[in-house]
Each structure stands twice: as C-alpha cells, then as structure tokens.
Amino acid sequence: MKRAMFGKAGTAALLGVLATACAPPAAPPTVEAESAVAAGWTRPPEILSVQRAAASLIFTGEAEPGARVVLRSDSGAAYAAVADARGRFDIRMAAPAGDLWLRPETQVGQDAAPSPDRLLIVAGGRGPIAILRAGGPTRRLDRAPALGAVDSDGRMRLASGRAPAGAPVVVRAGGESVRVAPDGEGRWSLMLRPSNGPDEIQAGGGRFAWPGEADPGASPRVERAGQGWRIAWTGAAGARQSTWLPDAA
Incomplete structure (x- = not known):
C-alpha cells in the first residue's frame, strides 16, 4: 500500500x-452535490453492507441519486441497480461458485466514475467479503x-x-x-x-x-x-x- x-x-x-x-457513511446528497453531477463530476459508489438471502448476495450502498451503479468483474460480467432519490441502492447477485473480484462504478448519463476500491468475495461468500482499498x-x-x-x-x-x-x-x-x-x-x-x-x-x-x-x-x-x-x-x-x-x- x-x-x-x-x-x-x-x-x-x-x-x-x-x-x-x-469515514462514516456519506450524508444524503445536497444541492451542491447534485449541481456537481450536472457539471460533469460524479462520485464513485460506496458499498456499505452485504446480506445473504438463500443463494444470493445483496449489496447495499450509497451513490448519486438516480445514478446507475454497476459492480463489474475483470471478465466483463456486471451486476447493476439504480440508486433511489436518497442515493440508496441494492444490488442482488447469485453467490459465485468461487472467488470473485468486482469494481464498483457509477454511471450518470454518459459519465462513469469507477471506484478505486475493489470488492472481493472469497469462496462464493462462504469466506470473507471485503472492500480492499489502496492507501487505507x-x-x-x-x-x-x-x-x-x-x-x-x-x-x-x-x-x-x-x-x-x-x-x-x-x-x-x-x-x-x-x-x-x-x-x-x-x-x-x-x-x-x-x-x-x-x-x-x-x-x-x-x-x-x-x-x-x-x-x-x-x-x-x-x-x-x-x-x-x-x-x-x-x-x-x-x-x-x-x-x-x-x-x-
């Protein structure tokens, strides 16, 4: 690191x-934040928690209101959801068979903001699930x-x-x-x-x-x-x- x-x-x-x-979870987006999006600036999404439901994993987080949030793997597979008016989103995916690396990304119009963080699911969720962060x-x-x-x-x-x-x-x-x-x-x-x-x-x-x-x-x-x-x-x-x-x- x-x-x-x-x-x-x-x-x-x-x-x-x-x-x-x-840092604690981001506060609800303000008018200034929405103006920043309009000006072409988009903050990356933040994954806050995960829940297991049967054979699925549900990731909850925060992003720009109305933004499309994507968890993208190196192989190109992607899992997506749209953030609500408060910026909250849930992404449901089938638990993988083995280890899976994903990179969170926010899409607003033609703009995309990939996160510097990596989401790692170990052994299909039977092992740890963690956000790896360079420099933190x-x-x-x-x-x-x-x-x-x-x-x-x-x-x-x-x-x-x-x-x-x-x-x-x-x-x-x-x-x-x-x-x-x-x-x-x-x-x-x-x-x-x-x-x-x-x-x-x-x-x-x-x-x-x-x-x-x-x-x-x-x-x-x-x-x-x-x-x-x-x-x-x-x-x-x-x-x-x-x-x-x-x-x-």
Missing part, C-alpha cells in the same frame, strides 16, 4: 495509533472477528477491525499494548511495525497468528494462510499489496 498510508508514525513507537481511516484499511462486510484485516506492503502493517457498540479495543503486538478508540461505526485501525515472519497479534481479547506476507507470484491471488485468507494484489501504480483476513469466529 502507499507509503503515505503509514505517515511518520512508523519511525516512532512499535505501535502507533492511526486515526480511523474508514480493508473494510470487512462479513461477520468478522475483532481483528478484521492486516494490510501490509513489506514495510509497515495496518491492523483494523470493528468493536461491538464502539467499545475501546486493546491491541497487543511485539510486547507493546495500545488502547484504540473506534469511530462512530465501531471501526478502528492501528499501525504496526513490519515483521519478518509470522507473529501474534491480540485484539479485543482474541489471539491471531499473522502468517506473514504473501510470496511473490501471480496477482491477484487468494489463498489459505493459517487461520484465515491471504490476498496478494496490486494497488496504485503497480504497488504490491498483501492482505490477511482472519476467519470469522
């Missing part, structure tokens, strides 16, 4: 608190443990997760302990120093054995690693990224 993601804190203590990087923490949409993800770029690591009712989370790694205050959604993130190999991260009373970076090779790639899933993928400007998603409790 981008070097700037970790700022100056990487040279300080073993653990440095990162201000919560997951991975956002788990499925039922994740206290430690939802560890993102790394070979230099620094970013641990993140969600706390029940926004309660403070105690994170321990490398003999150090930090108390993290979640944001309004209960989401938190914390910078860790790099590790040359597997080590233990404690969060919210749970113990998680981080298996280390993904080996060089094909990208994107999803594989089992320890008690979780490890993803090798490519961020902005071809930067190599590695994300570990612990198994749900």
Whole structure:
C-alpha cells in the first residue's frame, strides 16, 4: 500500500495509533452535490453492507441519486441497480461458485466514475467479503472477528477491525499494548511495525497468528494462510499489496 498510508508514525513507537481511516457513511446528497453531477463530476459508489438471502448476495450502498451503479468483474460480467432519490441502492447477485473480484462504478448519463476500491468475495461468500482499498484499511462486510484485516506492503502493517457498540479495543503486538478508540461505526485501525515472519497479534481479547506476507507470484491471488485468507494484489501504480483476513469466529 502507499507509503503515505503509514505517515511518520512508523519511525516512532512499535505501535502507533492511526486515526480511523474508514469515514462514516456519506450524508444524503445536497444541492451542491447534485449541481456537481450536472457539471460533469460524479462520485464513485460506496458499498456499505452485504446480506445473504438463500443463494444470493445483496449489496447495499450509497451513490448519486438516480445514478446507475454497476459492480463489474475483470471478465466483463456486471451486476447493476439504480440508486433511489436518497442515493440508496441494492444490488442482488447469485453467490459465485468461487472467488470473485468486482469494481464498483457509477454511471450518470454518459459519465462513469469507477471506484478505486475493489470488492472481493472469497469462496462464493462462504469466506470473507471485503472492500480492499489502496492507501487505507480493508473494510470487512462479513461477520468478522475483532481483528478484521492486516494490510501490509513489506514495510509497515495496518491492523483494523470493528468493536461491538464502539467499545475501546486493546491491541497487543511485539510486547507493546495500545488502547484504540473506534469511530462512530465501531471501526478502528492501528499501525504496526513490519515483521519478518509470522507473529501474534491480540485484539479485543482474541489471539491471531499473522502468517506473514504473501510470496511473490501471480496477482491477484487468494489463498489459505493459517487461520484465515491471504490476498496478494496490486494497488496504485503497480504497488504490491498483501492482505490477511482472519476467519470469522
């Protein structure tokens, strides 16, 4: 992930608190936002949650009111819906047989605004469902443990997760302990120093054995690693990224 993601804190203590990087859901679009659309500016859609209904997955999010929202795969397959007057949308799709990468995109008239984020569905939804974000923490949409993800770029690591009712989370790694205050959604993130190999991260009373970076090779790639899933993928400007998603409790 981008070097700037970790700022100056990487040279300080073993653990440095990162201000919560997951912003709260966008407020309902204003007149100014609608004027921006008319002027040719369109904001990308934001996926907020997922629900499973029988053999289907239903993704809920926010976009420009009246915009057509598309989840597009690298193979060209697409799933779409139209946002209502408040900008809310639901996209229903059959659960895939295996792993599926999707990129959210907003279409307003002839304008299209692809999101820089990637939506990953692991093992047809039987595994994690997450939003991978270059330069920010991975956002788990499925039922994740206290430690939802560890993102790394070979230099620094970013641990993140969600706390029940926004309660403070105690994170321990490398003999150090930090108390993290979640944001309004209960989401938190914390910078860790790099590790040359597997080590233990404690969060919210749970113990998680981080298996280390993904080996060089094909990208994107999803594989089992320890008690979780490890993803090798490519961020902005071809930067190599590695994300570990612990198994749900």
